[in-house]
Amino acid sequence: MSVKLAVTAVTKSFIGQERRLDVLRDISFEVADGEFLAIVGPSGCGKSTLLAILAGLARYDHGEVSIDGAPHQSADAHGILISQHGSIFPWLTVEQNLKFGLDGRPNVERVRLARHYSALVGLEGFESSYPHELSGGMLKRAELARALVVKPDILFMDEPFSALDALMSLRIRHELRKILEQERHTVIMVTHDVEEAIHLADRIIVLSQRPTTVQAVIEVPLKHPRHLAGPDVQALRASILRELGVEADIV
Amino acid sequence: MSSVPGRFRFALWAPALGVIALAIAAWWAAVVVTHSVIFPTPWQVVMATVELIRNGRLWDHIGASLFRVTAGFGLAVIVGVPLGLWMGWVSGAFTTLNPLVQMLRPISPIAWIPIAILWFGVGNASPIFLIFLSSLFPMVVQTVTGVHTIERRFLWAAANFGVSRYTLLTRLVILGALPQIIVGMRIGLGVAWLVVVAAEMIALHSGLGYLIIDSRNAGNRYDLVIAGMIIIGLIGLMLDGFMRLLERMHCVRWRYVR
Numbered sequence: 001m002s003v004k005l006a007v008t009a010v011t012k013s014f015i016g017q018e019r020r021l022d023v024l025r026d027i028s029f030e031v032a033d034g035e036f037l038a039i040v041g042p043s044g045c046g047k048s049t050l051l052a053i054l055a056g057l058a059r060y061d062h063g064e065v066s067i068d069g070a071p072h073q074s075a076d077a078h079g080i081l082i083s084q085h086g087s088i089f090p091w092l093t094v095e096q097n098l099k100f101g102l103d104g105r106p107n108v109e110r111v112r113l114a115r116h117y118s119a120l121v122g123l124e125g126f127e128s129s130y131p132h133e134l135s136g137g138m139l140k141r142a143e144l145a146r147a148l149v150v151k152p153d154i155l156f157m158d159e160p161f162s163a164l165d166a167l168m169s170l171r172i173r174h175e176l177r178k179i180l181e182q183e184r185h186t187v188i189m190v191t192h193d194v195e196e197a198i199h200l201a202d203r204i205i206v207l208s209q210r211p212t213t214v215q216a217v218i219e220v221p222l223k224h225p226r227h228l229a230g231p232d233v234q235a236l237r238a239s240i241l242r243e244l245g246v247e248a249d250i251v
Numbered sequence: 252m253s254s255v256p257g258r259f260r261f262a263l264w265a266p267a268l269g270v271i272a273l274a275i276a277a278w279w280a281a282v283v284v285t286h287s288v289i290f291p292t293p294w295q296v297v298m299a300t301v302e303l304i305r306n307g308r309l310w311d312h313i314g315a316s317l318f319r320v321t322a323g324f325g326l327a328v329i330v331g332v333p334l335g336l337w338m339g340w341v342s343g344a345f346t347t348l349n350p351l352v353q354m355l356r357p358i359s360p361i362a363w364i365p366i367a368i369l370w371f372g373v374g375n376a377s378p379i380f381l382i383f384l385s386s387l388f389p390m391v392v393q394t395v396t397g398v399h400t401i402e403r404r405f406l407w408a409a410a411n412f413g414v415s416r417y418t419l420l421t422r423l424v425i426l427g428a429l430p431q432i433i434v435g436m437r438i439g440l441g442v443a444w445l446v447v448v449a450a451e452m453i454a455l456h457s458g459l460g461y462l463i464i465d466s467r468n469a470g471n472r473y474d475l476v477i478a479g480m481i482i483i484g485l486i487g488l489m490l491d492g493f494m495r496l497l498e499r500m501h502c503v504r505w506r507y508v509r
Contacts, residue, residue: 057407076413087408090505091426100422101412132505150412 001032004186005054005072005154010063012049022211023049024060029205029214031154036180036187038197041207042244047190048084048158050212054188055081055156067153077101079154080147084162086139088131094118094142095127101150117145120179137168144176148183157189161196173199177224194240198233199226206243216243291474296481299474308462312479313486315457316447319375320490323382324443331387331439332432335394340424345395352391360385360446364453378450378458385446386439393438397431398424430498430506437494444487459483 012024023046031037041047052058054065056075065072067079075081080101088097098114105113118127121141131139140160147155161169177200180187191197197204198220206216218240222232275293282292291299303309338345338352360381367377401423409423425432451460459479466475498507 052407055411057411075407075411077411079411081407081411083404083407085404087404089405089408089423089427091429091502092422093501096422100409100414100418103412103414103418130501130505 001034003030003069004033004035004067005031005188006064006066006069007054008064008066010050010053010060010065012046012053012058012060024053025211025213027063027212027214029217031186031188034184034186036189036200036202038201038204039188039190039207040192040194040197040204040240040244041212042209043192045207045210045212047192047207050207051081051156051158051188051190054154055079057081077150078152079156080150080152081156081158082143082147082160084159086143086163088139088142088146090131093128093130094123094134094145097131097142098146098149101146113149117149118142120148121145121175136164137172140164140168140172141175144172144179148179148185151183153186155185155187157187159191160189162192169196174225176200181224194237194244195228195233197240198222198236199228204240206240209245216240218243289471289473291477295474296477299472300478300482303462303475303478309482312457312459312462313482315455315461316451316459316483317486319378319450319458320382320440320443320447322375323379323447324386324440326379326383327386327390327439327443328436330383331390331435332394335391335432335435336398336420336424336428338391339395339398339428340420349395352388356388356392360442361449364450367450368453373453373455375455377453378447378455381450382443382446386443389438389442390432390435393431393435394428397428397435400431401427426502429500430503433494433497433503436497437491440490440494441487444483444490448483459486 007030008028010024010027011022014021014023027050029037039047039050049058053060054072056065056072056079072079089100092100095111095114095118098117099110102110102113115124115127118124121144123138123141123145126134126138131142134142140163144160161172164172173196187200189197189200201220204218204220205214206218207213208215218236220236222236226233279293282290300309303312334348338348363381363384364377367380371377371380405423405427409419414422447458448460448463451458452464455461459482463476463479466472466479497503
């Protein structure tokens with residue numbers, strides 16, 4: 001498969017009033033077209049910063065990020081970020097939110113696409129609802145639909161299910177997997193949940209403590225649907241947790 | 252079943268009505284106890300209001316004041332909201348214009364009366380100008396705040412989709428700031444109604460402000476003075492109720508808890 005996104009020696013520091021905080025140091029990896037890559041790492045290591053850089057929403061000091069071989073330095077609809085805290089506009093209905101990214105297309109097409117993707121994520125009948133009328137799970141579905149409707153080359157997801165309860169998280173992960181079987185997307189997901197990463201990803205990158213480097217790259221050679229209680233998943237989980245520094249007896 | 256909402260509505264209003272009834276009773280008792288010959292009882296104010304209604308003057312005064320408030324406030328909305336959106340969105344516009352706005356904002360509209368007369372004479376234009384000026388600044392300040400408080404996550408999301416400037420303005424900036432714009436309009440309208448009374452004391456011969464000052468000058472008719480004051484209060488309450496209807500729009504409900 002061809003390389004969709006390449007990250008080469010990306011470095012990022014934050015300079016405060018009293019000290020300089022080195023966050024990312026020489027981060028390099030590639031993501032293949034159609035691959036689902038998960039990035040896990042300890043809390044505060046700069047996972048979200050890295051994802052914002054990849055999405056073109058944050059600057060970096062050194063290195064290069066390229067999509068399809070061309071430098072990628074600013075945000076555009078080729079790569080859509082689903083943020084941790086949600087960014088569905090509260091003043092627009094579900095359908096208006098979905099139509100937002102389809103700016104410039106004929107209204108008939110925008111409505112058709114918005115309704116198709118609302119139905120795809122299970123929000124049929126809620127197109128006219130405002131976000132404050134929806135549950136947390138429904139909001140997440142709306143966010144996913146708004147990202148998918150523009151058919152992005154890459155979907156960036158920052159802890160997308162962290163605000164949901166375990167059951168809802170599992171359900172939406174299943175639905176996402178089904179959608180990805182129907183529509184080909186390259187996905188890069190940042191998460192602190194190792195089980196979530198194993199559930200969805202083809203490959204997992206483990207980041208170190210700050211200043212953050214790529215500590216390990218782990219293939220997930222398991223077919224979908226993956227049984228989370230199965231021995232293969234548990235063994236993989238244990239090895240990733242060990243990479244993250246969790247002691248063997250706890251694992 | 253239908254009596255339940257009615258009962259609920261009465262329970263909601265009963266405390267407010269009770270407080271007003273108590274205030275009227277206290278006012279009545281104070282006039283009776285002090286044997287005041289100048290300060291009227293509530294009943295005398297009611298009779299003065301009936302007199303104003305019968306001779307048709309009340310509607311003329313209300314119409315004149317409402318016209319001035321509508322014109323001044325309307326102009327302030329037309330100028331203030333776009334100006335606030337511009338200052339809120341374009342940082343250069345904010346740094347350039349905000350010092351001037353903050354300098355002019357605390358100046359009392361009453362201080363502008365001599366200048367208003369100098370520029371616009373003693374017709375309708377002067378009070379309309381004063382109302383415009385006094386409503387403009389709350390509107391600008393609240394609109395700027397509305398734009399500045401649009402959360403970064405929404406700005407990022409909008410930037411991420413790479414939409415046109417028109418979509419950004421209409422779907423993000425205006426709608427995101429709309430709850431604060433409505434707050435600015437409510438404050439602006441309240442101030443406009445405050446200022447109209449002072450503004451109508453500029454040698455005009457109509458309006459509720461004129462009614463009050465004329466009643467005082469033409470024979471100490473304090474019953475008419477208080478009738479005018481109460482009518483101003485009631486119209487202010489109605490106008491605020493009308494503005495609060497804007498808060499019920501679906502696209503701004505997310506901002507209000509109740």
